[in-house]
Amino acid sequence: MTEVDHAAPATTRSAPATARARARAELTREIKDTARRHLATEGAAGLSLRAVARDLGMVSSAVYRYFPSRDDLLTALIVDAYDAIGAAAEAAEASRPRRDLGGRWMAICRAVRGWALDHPHEYSLIYGSPVPGYAAPTDTVDPATRVAALLLQLLRDAVDAGLDEPDDPLPARVRNDLRPMQETYATGIPARLLARGMLAWSSLFGAVGFELFGHLHNVVDDHEAYFDHQMAALGRYIGFPVKG
Amino acid sequence: MTEVDHAAPATTRSAPATARARARAELTREIKDTARRHLATEGAAGLSLRAVARDLGMVSSAVYRYFPSRDDLLTALIVDAYDAIGAAAEAAEASRPRRDLGGRWMAICRAVRGWALDHPHEYSLIYGSPVPGYAAPTDTVDPATRVAALLLQLLRDAVDAGLDEPDDPLPARVRNDLRPMQETYATGIPARLLARGMLAWSSLFGAVGFELFGHLHNVVDDHEAYFDHQMAALGRYIGFPVKG
DNA sequence: CATCTGTCAAGAGCAGTGCTCTCGGTTCTT
DNA sequence: AAGAACCGAGAGCACTGCTCTTGACAGATG
DSSP, rough: OOOOHHOOOSSSSSOOSEEEEEEEHHHHHHHHHHHHHHHHOOOTTTTOHHHHHHTTSSOHHHHHTSSSSSHHHHHHHHHHHHHHHHHHHHHHHHHHTOOOOOHHHHHHHHHHHHHHHHSSHHHHHHHSSTTTOOOGGGGGGHHHHHHHHHHHHHHHHHHHHOOOOOOOOHHHHHHHHHHHHHHHOOTTOOHHHHHHHHHHHHHHHHHHHHHHTTTTTTTTTTTHHHHHHHHHHHHHTTOOOOOO | OOOOHOOOOSSSSSSSSSSSHHHHHHHHHHHHHHHHHHHHHHHHHHHHHHHHHHHSSSOHHTTTTTTTHHHHHHHHHHHHHHHHHHHHHHHHTTSSTOOOOHHHHHHHHHHHHHHHSSOOOOHHHHHHSSTOOOOOOGGGGGHHHHHHHHHHHHHHHHTTTTTTOOOOOOOOOHHHHHHHHHHHOTTTTOOOHHHHHHHHHHHHHHHHHHTTTTTTTTTOOHHHHHHHHHHHHHHHHTTTTOOO
16 A cells, blocks of 8 residues: 555655546555455455456456466455454444443454454454465564554553452563563563463454454354443453453 | 155165165265365355366356355355264263362363364364355354263252352353353353353363464473363363363 | 166356456646 | 557456266175
8 A cells, every 4th residue: 555655755745746646546456445345245256456457447468467476465454354353453442441341351352353254254364264375474574563562552551540459470481582582672560460461362353263264153142231231241351440 | 864765755764775875875975085185275255166166077057956055065064074073072071080070170171172173174164254145054152062961060060079169259140141051051050150151162162172272382382291281271260170 | 787867077168257468539738 | 649558348267165967986785
């Protein structure tokens, strides 16, 4: 989405200089949009470049001018999906008062679940099994961290608000292993608390995945109430004051 | 895997009466084996009936005599995968003394992770995003419950051993929602404990999925130690005595 | 033993896929 | 205005899942 800016140094970023570049940006967006629509109905494996081209009234080979391969188109969709779920979580979290740690935690959880239910195939794309034969390029790692960054900030705020470090045993091996990332992204968060937060992190996506992928079929009926309870319990486990 | 038995009422089940039936069973197994091998290298979406046939030295249309469609072959692989991971978990759990609740919990967790790492594509098939355009038939639900059944038995044993029900708040809505399945599969397990167990259940697969699908890249290095610690913490959260 | 029925592998063929290459025409740059 | 870069169209390659037909064979029946 920012390739144009990289390639055209001396142009304003909102309106590309040439008409060609403008048309290109427009068409790139349209391709992604229809691809996303196809993704929503057919799923990732059913995403066909030819079908997308057909929908746009162009010939299949023309699409290759914009995305050199099907995987590149997929990558663009993955980046967009990470950005979208990150933005959804950020918006939900920001709507809560900063001191309401439990509310912010629940807001993030609900936003993640809500976005996943609204965009199941896009969620599968980023948190489901990786598309076989497709290796996520490095462009995807940055937007992929937005939700995690939100949770880390929440932990940091909790520490500032006086949240005690839990007294779990934490093996030295794990403590040392976490140190590099702790120093880079989680300054100020004690290791034991960080470990608990990371457990909550993967458990959140585990719960969403279980619901979305059908593993709660015939087990739970009121998925929303169930999810809310489990995430509240998880939040309390970390130490957030969650009412429930 | 039991179609022959259903269709041939008056035959011993170990040795099919006719040579033809024997050959058929043999070839069915061979097709599944090579399909599994292809799955391991190409992934689910790359599973090609023609390629499987080629490997077996037969023509593609012949495979359709054994599996009416690609999806049916996939279903067979899914059933086998559920059975295999269930068997792995059962075997690991059974190797622990019955009273060692924490050890049994950790054995199950490690077995699930170990099997997943050994068979990543098969794991993706059953616990990753569902294959698009493919609806899991009812044949798959039974073997899919083996790991969960193991955990429920563990909870039951814990109750018998005197494990107290946690004093979390549990909304009446969730309690009522869980009642039917509680009465069918989880008799004797108090609702609050059951809820915690189910959180651990989805968290276990969330953790395995996160590792397998690359979400811990550049976050954790020593995945095994990290996993062990998180599962130990989770086990203690349920109330199992896990040393760590 | 002969015959009849059901099963099997083989091959051709259909519609679809990702992707490459070439061919003209347009557009931007110098 | 000339040259370069870009673009859409079309043909074509190798592949896919799947269907249909054909001829060979095995097993039960007369």
